[in-house]
Amino acid sequence: MNERQFRERILPLHRMMYAYALAIVRNDNDTQDCVQEAFTRLWESRRRLDSVENHASYALSVVRNVAVNSMSVRKGEVSDIAELHIDTPDADALPDRLLEAKDDLGRIEALMDLLPDNQRRVIALSSVAGLTNDEIMRVTGLSNENVRVLLSRGRKKLREMFHKIHGL
Secondary structure (H helix, E strand, O other): OOHHHHHHHOHHHHHHHHHHHHHHHOOHHHHHHHHHHHHHHHHHOHHHHHHOOOHHHHHHHHHHHHHHHHHHHOOOOOOOOHHHHOOOOOOOOOHHHHHHHHHHHHHHHHHHOOOOHHHHHHHHHHHHOOOOHHHHHHHHOOOHHHHHHHHHHHHHHHHHHHHHHHOO
8 A cells, every 4th residue: 555545545544543542542642642553553554454355444453452552551540531522512601500511421421431342432433433324334344233223222321321320
């Protein structure tokens, strides 16, 4: 694979790779490092990429390995990305409402850790990376039915756990 092909086929996978690594690492700075390391490894092995059938799946495997390795090196560290995903609400929003929304988001992220890996990753690819079900299907190799079921069950489980902790 030459430089032009790498730019056309591999670099556009950044968003997916980032979301996938974030679902594993759960820290923005470390996720960026993992994605950068994965791109470096992909670039260094670009000659072998010509024989790879599914570049997206292969890139996700590389970023997963990098992320898992980084987690084992930093084992025991606690990371918090709650502030990364908070949309800025109206300027008129009350501060206590902002704090409540931030708390809720932090709880949801903590609850996501309780989901099975496959549900957590599919939800991260959908919600964090904004991928469509078809894109998730291509990237993960799962069938359309599996993607829909994992998203549905994962979201349902998150709602149930969230309502349970709020006594709803």
